[in-house]
Amino acid sequence: MELMAVYENLYDRFGPQHWWPKHEGSARPGFDPRFEVMVGAILTQNTAWTNVEKAIANLYAADCLDAKAIASVDGSRLKDMIRPAGYFNQKAKKLKILASADVVEPTRRSLLSMWGIGRETADSILLYAFNEPIFVVDAYTRRLLALLGRHDLAEADYDVIRNFFELNLPRDTNLYNEFHALIVAWAKAA
DNA sequence: CTCCAGGGGGCCA
């Protein structure tokens, strides 16, 4: 199995996916797009992206797409704004922690040390907000590996799979960005 | 009606 060939196959079938950071309309005027990406990465946990968009629109309408605003906003107001994204009690807590953390140059370790950020969310932040060549693994990635006959890898630990992709692909942020998004597109189409 | 979406934490053996 050649991963680059798999990528090209998916790209031919589904085309560019326009995920972060170049999603049209993603970066709101006057707000740091990196913070918006971090917020989105938390809000999308086990949640359809369409619901996340509603929550982010609420935050934007209330001028709450920056760390200081989220850190100071009333907790119940924050919950109301992010309600469409589900899990609002947990996610409000996570956003409060993120907003208080003063994330400037995060490392994987520093992100993982924060309550509410696991490996997939940490890697999504590093890749899509800070343009680091980290391959994001999710349940769809495992499905793809299984379909490719790599059942061993499909059931392996998260970081084993991540290392497999990073060791068998060029170290290219844009490639990782697009590949992960294409895997999601493939899974949704299937 | 059921199922699940761009997961993570807590608990327990």
Add this chain to the structure above:
DNA sequence: TGGCCCCATGGA
């Protein structure tokens, strides 16, 4: 480490 449960909304 691995299995299980909880969290919550909205679209299919």
